Amino acid sequence: RRVENEKKRTVDNLRSPVVCVLGHVDTGKTKILDKLRRTHVQDGEAGGITQQIGATNVPIDAIKEAAKFVKGFTELAVRVPGLLLIDTPGHESFSNLRSRGSSVCDIAILVVDIMHGLEPQTLESIKLLKAKNTPFIVALNKIDRIYDWQPNAKRDVRDDVKGQSKLAMNEYTKRTNDVIVQFAEQGLNVALFYKNPDPNEYMSMVPTSAATGEGMGNLMALIVEYSQSMLTKRLMYSNELQATVLEVKAIPGLGTTIDVILINGALREGDTLILAGTEGPIVTQIRSLLTPQPMKELRVKNTYIEYKEIKGSIGVKIAAKDLEKAIAGLNVSVACQPDEVEFCRSEVAHELKSALSSIRLQERGVFVQASTLGSLEALLEFLRTSSIPYSGIRIGPVVKRDVMKASVMLEHDSQYAVILAFDVKIERDAQELADHLGVKIFHADIIYHLFDQFMAYRDELKAKKREEFKHIAVFPCKLKILPQFIFNTRDPILVGVSVEAGTVCIGTPLCVPSKGFVEIGKVTSIELNQKQVEKATKGQEVSVKIEPIPGDSPKMLGRHFEETDLMISKISRESIDACKEYFRNELQKADWQLMVELKKLFQIM
């Protein structure tokens, strides 16, 4: 059947390309989408823009209207029926548009703020786009913010740019060149679209302002031109079903539904649907296929229009039984005959497995749960860049089994006995078990909040551990007695010393290597220039009080050791481990070198 369907594809029957908007926060992604979606709808000049599920269809007539000032566009023989804009900008929805390992997003708009250049999430977006081989057009947004810029939206943006003052032009040119260099640093060739020498080699960049509308027509025209010249093969409509779950949503009156982007082929009421679920593949019958009512029909009682059959490319809501455990971010299959169900099930299971198996887990790390594959990936990417390791992942609500798995970390590294739950429910008995076992569950709908909670928790744990191990961790030091400052020779010893190397702290146990490592006591006070301090470092001269080890007979300066003897920290395997684990950053490189020297002296293995 696949072969049959393949044969029927032609250049005369293209589908609308699926367009995603990506970029750093606050660059204007939402505003650009709003502008593109509302193109001339208010004045009714070019209607036909339809709000769908998770996407908006902008038909070619509306695009032509929006791009009427764009030179050469009206003469272009347009072959795509329109653009299917994905409504939610950002990484997560891009990642959820996955089908058999590749992305169903045909082309992306990568938004860059001309005043800020490439920012952290721009780089993340680039990474995602590269990984999925998705072409993109750069919207160099907020040009209206350039000093002395005179906006004129009712013309081709090329003329708009040309018409600017010298001052504005200089800044525009400089900033644009900076951005081109920044892209080059990421290994990408980008050029202003009107200077692009070869669209095969260079991605195009359009100056835009979502505030004034400048460049919006050019942006649309470019997407259309690129799509039909470079993506023709990909956009030839096929009867072979290709559909991806964008979101799983509970809707009053409908139960749990899935929002699906249907790219190719058709779905019919009653079809047997197979899709990935948190507890294995789900097999169910399509109860209804729905899209929203057009805006003007808002008075109509039903919120949705129902279809017997619906064809791609379109965003559609599917109501059916047993969708509660569905996973967003993977494609759906339809079994045309009953004997196909098994095959579809194994295909769906395989797809989920291969998506998850590409995620590398560490031996020690937090446990991560999310509601969709896309959000899981977004969170993991964030944890990677923040150097937070993860040892387990799952899509779906937090249940007792997850807590058990996370609790394994209590034995290895308790700071990681943590579940980061992103936009998922936590079952009550799971929370109870976690409280009982000492597993922490953090829950948030925003990645950054989750991260902040975890970091605060980690700092708190660290502080606690430090307090606990303060007396075990011994910083290494070498002290020379200053003979002119011997105030008391016994119980407590009170002397002036110069710190020859390392760091002496309150609590540091001292011994004298030249007298058979005799242990003379612990430092209980340090004074620097008549002021109490917690520690003293190399080069400082301080007076220290050394009190005897409880239960040990007090040692005497002049009898058990001499003023010419060097005093050093008494370290042990245990103290070294505690330093490494909890005080690594407090010790300088030279301290660690001294530690190695002392370790040899004490013959610690």
Ligand code: GDP
């Ligand atoms: P997002 O986080 O990328 O979706 O960014 P938004 O679309 O929410 O925009 C962030 C802020 O920038 C909002 O206050 C917008 O009004 C503003 N903004 C967006 N595009 C432009 C633009 O082209 N020019 C100016 N001056 N402001 C803009």
